[in-house]
Amino acid sequence: xxxxxxxxxxxxxxxxxxxxxxxxxxxxxxxxxxxxxxxxxxxxxxxxxxxxxxxxxxxxxxxxxxxxxxxxxxxxxxxxxxxxxxxxxxxxxxxxxxxxxxxxxxxxxxxxxxxxxxxxxxxxxxxxxxxxxxxxxxxxxxxxxxxxxxxxxxxxxxxxxxxxxxxxxxxxxxxxxxxxxxxxxxxxxxxxxxxxxxxxxxxxxxxxxxxxxxxxxxxxxxxxxxxxxxxxxxxxxxxxxxxxx
Amino acid sequence: xxxxxxxxxxxxxxxxxxxxxxxxxxxxxxxxxxxxxxxxxxxxxxxxxxxxxxxxxxxxxxxxxxxxxxxxxxxxxxxxxxxxxxxxxxxxxxxxxxxxxxxxxxxxxxxxxxxxxxxxxxxxxxxxxxxxxxxxxxxxxxxxxxxxxxxxxxxxxxxxxxxxxxxxxxxxxxxxxxxxxxxxxxxxxxxxxxxxxxxxxxxxxxxxxxxxxxxxxxxxxxxxxxxxxxxxxxxxxxxxxxxxxxxxxxxxxxxxxxxxxxxxxxxxxxxxxxxxxxxxxxxxxxxxxxxxxxxxxxxxxxxxxxxxxx
Numbered sequence: 001x002x003x004x005x006x007x008x009x010x011x012x013x014x015x016x017x018x019x020x021x022x023x024x025x026x027x028x029x030x031x032x033x034x035x036x037x038x039x040x041x042x043x044x045x046x047x048x049x050x051x052x053x054x055x056x057x058x059x060x061x062x063x064x065x066x067x068x069x070x071x072x073x074x075x076x077x078x079x080x081x082x083x084x085x086x087x088x089x090x091x092x093x094x095x096x097x098x099x100x101x102x103x104x105x106x107x108x109x110x111x112x113x114x115x116x117x118x119x120x121x122x123x124x125x126x127x128x129x130x131x132x133x134x135x136x137x138x139x140x141x142x143x144x145x146x147x148x149x150x151x152x153x154x155x156x157x158x159x160x161x162x163x164x165x166x167x168x169x170x171x172x173x174x175x176x177x178x179x180x181x182x183x184x185x186x187x188x189x190x191x192x193x194x195x196x197x198x199x200x201x202x203x204x205x206x207x208x209x210x211x212x213x214x215x216x217x218x219x220x221x222x223x224x225x226x227x228x229x230x231x232x233x234x235x236x237x238x239x240x241x242x243x244x245x
Numbered sequence: 246x247x248x249x250x251x252x253x254x255x256x257x258x259x260x261x262x263x264x265x266x267x268x269x270x271x272x273x274x275x276x277x278x279x280x281x282x283x284x285x286x287x288x289x290x291x292x293x294x295x296x297x298x299x300x301x302x303x304x305x306x307x308x309x310x311x312x313x314x315x316x317x318x319x320x321x322x323x324x325x326x327x328x329x330x331x332x333x334x335x336x337x338x339x340x341x342x343x344x345x346x347x348x349x350x351x352x353x354x355x356x357x358x359x360x361x362x363x364x365x366x367x368x369x370x371x372x373x374x375x376x377x378x379x380x381x382x383x384x385x386x387x388x389x390x391x392x393x394x395x396x397x398x399x400x401x402x403x404x405x406x407x408x409x410x411x412x413x414x415x416x417x418x419x420x421x422x423x424x425x426x427x428x429x430x431x432x433x434x435x436x437x438x439x440x441x442x443x444x445x446x447x448x449x450x451x452x453x454x455x456x457x458x459x460x461x462x463x464x465x466x467x468x469x470x471x472x473x474x475x476x477x478x479x480x481x482x483x484x485x486x487x488x489x490x491x492x493x494x495x496x497x498x499x500x501x502x503x504x505x506x507x508x509x510x511x512x513x514x515x516x517x518x519x520x521x522x523x524x525x526x527x528x529x530x531x532x533x534x535x536x537x538x539x540x541x542x543x544x545x546x547x548x549x550x551x552x553x554x555x
Contacts, residue, residue: 020303027297027306030313031290031525034533036321039290043314047307054303071302095536151546152539159535236301236359243417245301245359 007180009063010083012124013073014178014218015112016056017084020074021226022105023050024233025092034095041141045102048134055127062123075237079226085217087170089226096156096163099145103199104167106138108174108192115183124182143199150203157204164200165208172212179218255456260386263329271455274448275385276330277346278457280337283323285349288341288522290316292356293365301359308405309362315398322391329387342527350508351438353516360413360420360427366406367480368428368435368473374399375469376439384456407476414481428477429485436500437508439466445505470498 026046033039057070087105092098113135116128149160175189197207216222237245251267254260261267290313297313300306324334340346351369356362377399380392413424440446440462452458460468470489477484488501510516 023306024298027310030297030310030317031287031294032529032532034529034536036287036317036324038533038536039317040314040321043310043317047310047314050303050307050310054307057303074303075301095533148540148543149536152541152543153535155535156539156542232298236299240301240417240419243301243420245305245412245416 004180005063005065008121008182009060009180010218011178011180011182012056012060012063014083014085016053016060016073017082017217018088018105018109019049019056020053021082021084021088021229023047023053024229025088026098028093029098042098045138045141048131048138052127052131052134055130059123059127071237075234079222079230080220082222082226082230083218083220084222084226085170085173086213086215086223087167087173089217089223089229090170091225094159094163096149096159097166099142099149100160100163100167102138103142103146104171104174104192104196106135106142107195108188109135110139111188111191111195112183115188119182121182139195146199146203146205150200150205160203161205164205165210168208168210169213170215173215173217176215176218255384258456259384260389261384262386270451271457272330274452274455274457275388276327276332278452279323279327279330279388280332280340280346281348283320283327283337284341284346285352286316286320286323288348288352288526290320291522291525292352292354292518293362295356296359296362299359300362305409312366312402312405315402319395319398322394326387326391338530342523342530344514344523347512348522349438350511350516351434352522353511353519354431354434355518357430358423358427360410360423361431363406363409363413363424364427364431366402366404367410367476368406368431369438370399370403370406371473371476372435372438372469374403375465375472379459379465382459407480410480410482424480425482428482432485433503433507434511436466436469436503437505437511439463439469441505441508442503466503467497470500474498 023046026042026049029042030039030046033042053074054070057073061068061070061073087101092101110132113128113132117125117132119125119128146160149156151157171193174192175185178185200207251261251265251271254265261271293309293316294313297306297309300309324337327337328334337346341348351372356365374396377392377396381389381396383389383392410424410428413420415421443449443461443463446462449458449461453461474484474489486501488499490499491497492499511519514520
């Protein structure tokens, strides 16, 4: 079975945009983290995500075959052309939200990349094989902080629970059917939720019972937040058309 | 008695280690200097961090994130070096937050354009290297060793800054103008990084005698000018000082007079960004308090033996 190039392009772009938008949010923390070690750690995670995004965007450009580079795809698409899930695009200026989101995202990426590493597409398998090791560290970092915050003080317990409640509506979109998917998103659901919920319970927190958000990121339908994120990210590049940096 | 071995060690150009006897003044001077250096690293994350979200290519974004991350790492080594002198990081941060300890005045200048990221790498990291290379031979072992590692990374950062400016100065007219403007704004503040002139530097003589400082402020400033003028030519950018010219007799470049009045004002808190830099740092610290408290509470809970736990 071969995937038509246009849907493979959209699929790869979706994974690339998840990583790129996450990296953009993570970069905000550098110089704002609760302690210096955490500035280093969050920068590290953001750098890994950015590296994954660059490899995936470059591959998406090759699949498309229209000569678009990683920068063309990152800087010259509008929000309706982005394919990331809603989980990653909303503001992330609260440490508990950052950790809750990273726990979900990195656990999902970890299951996904393991599956993709043995997929039929050799380029994607290569990118995923490298990323598996990186996201294992992200999962571990998020797990340790979930435990500390959940089982720390009363305040941190409450804030971590509120963060989980806030992020949970956006979890389901990760498992929605996606055109061109080389790994069935629904097949990852049980493994991802099992791992995440185990951490949540160990942290003395409860698994939120909330209705999923409607989603639509994979089809280019986003929250209002993405436009602002892209305006900031893209403005300099777009102000100097054709310039080399 | 303890001073004998300390003096012998210095006379021998040896290294003082944490458990060695040392005069109180030596310890206090080092704590102040290392802490201010550490504070400079973490405040220095802000002006460049200001461009992470807007870096004009993904490659530049990755390089910049890694660079600002290195600065956090330098802060960590330096606080650790200071801790070998019997102080702790939380107290030092408290002194920064309450204005009792300072950080390098250069970070009170704004990064208005992308080219400023290049100018900081080239000029500010360049000046820092000239200041810091001699510290690799500082008489206090832990500081000297931290500086060896930091200088390696700084020299990498300086080349990255040069390369950003080189790309801009050979780019579009708009990019070239951006590069020249950044150099125009950062040149004089970079020269101020070497501190007041020698005849107005009260602590220098004692620091030299203790082997903490190896060269005078003016000597280091001259070394920086001599190193940088040819690099500016290679960049095809102009340094904003009409008095720069080679002096055969001295074997150095002459240069114009630095406005040390501006340096004094910036140190006093009246630079363009002093208030913003401190507010940003304080906000990060205060917003993170509940997280640090949670980590401490969790560690305490899980360190207690089970049978004693409430």
